[in-house]
Amino acid sequence: MRDFGVMERLRATLGDVVLTEFTVDRSRAQTVGVFQQRGSYPALATIGGRLNRSYEVCPLTLLVRWGRDGRAAAVKAYEIHDALVAAEDEAGYFKAIFDGPISIGMDERGVHEFTIDVDVYTKKEGN
Secondary structure, three states: OOOOOHHHHHHHHHOOOOEEEOOOOOOOOEEEEEEEOOOOOOOOOOOOOHHHOOEEEEEEEEEEEEOOOHHHHHHHHHHHHHHHHHOEEOOEEEEEOOOOOEEEEEOOOOOEEEEEEEEEEEEOOOO
């Protein structure tokens, strides 16, 4: 993942939530894995080319694993989603792809999992 300060912004926004980059710690019942989204995304068109763009976009998927209580897991996933959507500052903002987290069921140990897809918009230095 190109360093746009994304992990630092996620940690600042989510507080004491355990975050892991490019993996998820399956030994923990309460953790969030952060992954770059796969797929094709439309190229950002900027007059004058990429060097004139004032921001960068980093598409991410967060995998929220939050215990065996499905209701508590859903509440935590929505808390994380809503915190990201509300976080906007001079450095940029998070744009949710969906209106809420998506349940993907439980793992083999019965831990509930949700995904949250966001585009992270980060202002480039000097803009």
